[in-house]
Amino acid sequence: MKIRVDPDRCQGHARCYALAPELFSVDDYGQSSVVGDGTVPAELEEKAHLAIANCPESAIEALAG
Template sequence: MAERLKVHVDPDKCQGHARCNALAPELFELDEYGNAHETGDGTVPPGLEDKAWLAKSNCPEIAIDVIEE
């Protein structure tokens, strides 16, 4: 069975570069200040796992967690 992933943005660390949203717009939404939060409850739809890891590795603030369930 494929792993199920969730993404989570730490709002205390996020500085609003919006890279995550540029790389994975399905997984991250931006608020009016450009700070990101995960879409819905953060569940990564099948097929978007690579984007979740890509966003995590490209966040300059290390604000993104990818949780394997």
């Protein structure tokens, strides 16, 4: 599983960071981005799905593969 944050949709709610700090980082302006290249280790897939489902801006997407 691989994920990405759409920088135009993200408004800095930081729900992803709260739910899966291993997968996201947030800058001083609230902008979220994926850690590394966005590849999600198997043991964190559930957390990734939670982050996707809780983003109020629907800014996180799971990429195929």
